[in-house]
Amino acid sequence: MPILTATMHAKANLSSFFEGMHYDLRWRHYTADLHFWARQARKYGGPVLDLACGTGRIPLHLARGGYRVTGIDSSEPLLREARRKSMRLKLAAEWAQHDVRGFKLPTRFPLVIFPLNAISSLIEARDLNTCFASVRRHLVPRGRFVIDASNPQLENLLHDPETRYPHSRYPAPNGRGTVEVSECTSYDATRQINYVRLYHRMPREEGEFIEEMAVRIYFPAELNALVRYNGYIIEAKYGDYNESPFGPLSPKQLIVCSIPG
Numbered sequence: 001m002p003i004l005t006a007t008m009h010a011k012a013n014l015s016s017f018f019e020g021m022h023y024d025l026r027w028r029h030y031t032a033d034l035h036f037w038a039r040q041a042r043k044y045g046g047p048v049l050d051l052a053c054g055t056g057r058i059p060l061h062l063a064r065g066g067y068r069v070t071g072i073d074s075s076e077p078l079l080r081e082a083r084r085k086s087m088r089l090k091l092a093a094e095w096a097q098h099d100v101r102g103f104k105l106p107t108r109f110p111l112v113i114f115p116l117n118a119i120s121s122l123i124e125a126r127d128l129n130t131c132f133a134s135v136r137r138h139l140v141p142r143g144r145f146v147i148d149a150s151n152p153q154l155e156n157l158l159h160d161p162e163t164r165y166p167h168s169r170y171p172a173p174n175g176r177g178t179v180e181v182s183e184c185t186s187y188d189a190t191r192q193i194n195y196v197r198l199y200h201r202m203p204r205e206e207g208e209f210i211e212e213m214a215v216r217i218y219f220p221a222e223l224n225a226l227v228r229y230n231g232y233i234i235e236a237k238y239g240d241y242n243e244s245p246f247g248p249l250s251p252k253q254l255i256v257c258s259i260p261g
Contacts (some may be wrong), residue, residue, distance in 0.1 A: 021173040022200070024055045024081055026181070028170065033148065034061045036241040036254070037113060041067050042142045044111040051100045051135075052118035056082030056093065063091040070107065072098040101130045103138075110143045117150045120215040123224075124191065132230040136259060145232065149253040151239070151246075153216050157194060161186035167198060177203025192217045220246070220253055232257035 037058050043159055046067040050059050055072030055078050062069045063086070071093060072080050079095045086093050096105065100114075101122070112135050122128040135145050159165060163183040172179050180201040187194045193214050200209035218226070227234055234257050236243075239250025246253065 015052070021081065022170075022179070023078060024057075024180075025170040025173060026168055027057060030057070033115060033124075033241050034058065036243070037062065037115065038065055039243075040111060040113065040144070040146055040256075041065065046111065047107060047109055049105070049109040049112045049138060050113045051112065051131075052116075052121065053082065053095070054078050055097070056085055058113070058115055059093045060086060060089065060091050063093045068092070068093040068094075070096065070105065070109075072096050072100065072103055072105075074099045081229075098195075100134070101127050103134050103136075105138060108138050108140045110140050112139060112143070112145045114145070114147045116148055117215075119149050119218065120145055123214060123216045128226060129230060132227075132232070136231065139259060141261070142258060144235070145257050147223075147227070147253070147255045147257070149218055149223060149255070151250050151253050152219055157187040157189075157217065159185050164199065172203050174195070179203065187217075189261060192219075218253070223253060223255070227255060227257055233260050 010233070015081060038061065041062055044067065046062075048059075048062055048069045049068055050069060050071045053059055053073050054075075056071055058108055059069040059071040059082070071079075071082060072095075073082075074097065076097050081099055082093075082095050096103075119128070122131055123195075138144065161184055164184050167181040167183040169180050171177075171179050182199045182201070183196055185196050194217055196213040196215055198211040198213070200211065202208060224237070234255055236256040237246040238244060238252065238254040239246040240252050241254070243254070244250070
């Protein structure tokens, strides 16, 4: 999800938050989707382009499997951490700083992936349209574009905006204790935007980071229509990483699409 602003409270070191270490530690145990992306790479081949790659969790997993991978992200600190990890692990991957709303690379790809609900960073219709147009320019003929979007659950959008809910916990980058994360949300139904505040309580310190995000909510029929409006054919839609058929209670919208012709 996109970091729009971050506010420093008390003794927290703001610069360290954007070095990628906090992001990396927060997602360190998230492996639920890795087998799904490896399956797509086996099916459609490489090289693979990962949009909004963060610190390289998925590209490095695919690189271990022998695939050529390029990861793009708008955050240089996250890419710096991705480069550091790929050098330490001696895994070949290419990294480039680009906004997914409009990018230009010298390579075309048989597989472009948009993982972990990163599509929610595309707030306005023009953002999504320009992103999808850029993807089209970078697909080889019969290449596939695979989108991982959340399936909105109304009960989560109706949370009390004044209440903090548990979110996650992860070890502090300095190795001294655990960062406790809670969240509060406020949903604007007129714009389909969920405003999220994540409170990072730092160990052994007074104060916390406040990370603020705006998340676009894409409902299933709407997302299908937007994919088709941008000239793609939907070949399959799954409801989870095991590729179960999509249904109203599915946690995910995993859309495999291609360009006709």
